Amino acid sequence: MAARGNAVLQVAGSLCLALVLTINGTRSWTQYLVPPLILLVTLYWVLFGPVLYGLGFAFLIGLLLDLMLGTPGGEYALAFCVTAYLAQRLEHRVRHFTIPYQCLVAGALTLVFQLIMVAFGLLEQSGTLHLAQFYAALGAMLVWPLLVFLLGRLHDRSW
Numbered sequence: 073m074a075a076r077g078n079a080v081l082q083v084a085g086s087l088c089l090a091l092v093l094t095i096n097g098t099r100s101w102t103q104y105l106v107p108p109l110i111l112l113v114t115l116y117w118v119l120f121g122p123v124l125y126g127l128g129f130a131f132l133i134g135l136l137l138d139l140m141l142g143t144p145g146g147e148y149a150l151a152f153c154v155t156a157y158l159a160q161r162l163e164h165r166v167r168h169f170t171i172p173y174q175c176l177v178a179g180a181l182t183l184v185f186q187l188i189m190v191a192f193g194l195l196e197q198s199g200t201l202h203l204a205q206f207y208a209a210l211g212a213m214l215v216w217p218l219l220v221f222l223l224g225r226l227h228d229r230s231w
Contacts, residue, residue, distance in 0.1 A: 111155065117223075126156070158184060182213075
């Protein structure tokens with residue numbers, strides 16, 4: 073029982089750290105290269121802990137992000153659900169992929185997330201579409217190995 077409580081604490085801690093890093097973010101031209109860390113951490117737990125963390129988990133994290141950022145209409149909740157659904161569909165394959173292939177999947181899922189967020193932006197505002205808005209997928213591919221290493225160490229200790 074203590075191991076399960078410790079696992080929940082580790083998941084909550086990793087999500088809180090990613091949430092703080094997402095909220096603070098960068099304000100320069102590099103902001104487009106910074107991947108949505110909260111999405112990547114959520115995808116990690118959906119992929120490597122599918123019994124406990126699924127679509128409901130992703131929806132709650134997205135809803136929390138919507139409330140913290142003040143976005144209308146549950147944009148993040150929907151985007152997190154769609155990407156988590158795709159991750160769940162690929163979960164059995166991705167867990168056995170090597171890290172370079174996992175990076176490609178993380179980049180593709182981040183690209184889907186970015187497409188949904190851009191679509192919401194174009195629908196709500198008279199926004200514009202820039203290629204730089206999709207650079208976060210490249211950043212996700214670069215950050216994924218480090219994230220898998222760090223969260224994998226936490227994950228292995230808790231189970």
